[in-house]
Amino acid sequence: MKIAILIRHGESDINVKGILSDSIDGNSLTERGIRQAEHARDQLTGLEIKNVYSSPINRARETAEIIASSFGKEVVIDDRLREIGLGKASGRRASDFRDELYTGHISGSIRKELEMEEWTSLQTRVVEALAAREGINVYTTHSDPIRAAISYFLELGEPESYGISIKNASMTFIDVEIGRILSIGSIIVSDEIKKYVSRRH
Numbered sequence: 001m002k003i004a005i006l007i008r009h010g011e012s013d014i015n016v017k018g019i020l021s022d023s024i025d026g027n028s029l030t031e032r033g034i035r036q037a038e039h040a041r042d043q044l045t046g047l048e049i050k051n052v053y054s055s056p057i058n059r060a061r062e063t064a065e066i067i068a069s070s071f072g073k074e075v076v077i078d079d080r081l082r083e084i085g086l087g088k089a090s091g092r093r094a095s096d097f098r099d100e101l102y103t104g105h106i107s108g109s110i111r112k113e114l115e116m117e118e119w120t121s122l123q124t125r126v127v128e129a130l131a132a133r134e135g136i137n138v139y140t141t142h143s144d145p146i147r148a149a150i151s152y153f154l155e156l157g158e159p160e161s162y163g164i165s166i167k168n169a170s171m172t173f174i175d176v177e178i179g180r181i182l183s184i185g186s187i188i189v190s191d192e193i194k195k196y197v198s199r200r201h
């Protein structure tokens with residue numbers, strides 16, 4: 001059984017500023033982001049979490065530490081969980097590159113102009129990380145890596161998954177072995193999910 005719990009990091013200082021960054025350092029959780037991570041931690045209480053894996057990027061690592069501490073686990077860094085390669089967009093304001101009609105993701109042909117990591121490359125590395133481990137595992141990562149994993153299992157491309165918005169510290173549960181998505185960006189762990197996970201365990 002491979003249940004992956006993908007958690008986007010809590011709110012970070014660069015989220016507040018609207019800055020994009022794939023750098024390891026130079027970003028940290030805000031007070032609100034810490035509380036969001038603590039809420040996610042509390043929601044996971046009672047689940048038999050085997051390990052907590054994290055992107056190497058600080059905002060995800062800090063989130064993972066908060067979660068791992070309550071399960072007596074050490075955070076394991078997995079580079080495959082890092083933020084999408086942002087290319088020329090890293091360090092810039094997200095609004096500089098978004099379609100002026102919408103305020104969502106950087107989407108479509110501009111991604112190539114910005115030399116951003118290919119969507120399929122992101123999908124492959126994230127799904128490989130999730131498929132590598134047995135049991136119920138937490139993966140703290142970023143918005144696009146989670147959207148990429150969801151779009152992989154739904155067999156959607158990047159533009160086709162544009163509507164998926166992953167909030168800070170939200171939880172996306174995936175039964176990796178059968179490719180079943182149990183939740184997308186939830187802020188609670190429902191009884192239905194708990195029952196499903198215990199049945200599969």
Ligand SMILES: O=C(O)[C@H](O)COP(=O)(O)O
Pocket residue numbers: 008009015020083094105106141142143144
């Ligand atoms: O689209 C964005 O604003 C960023 O890609 C979000 O990245 P984050 O999940 O690391 O904050």
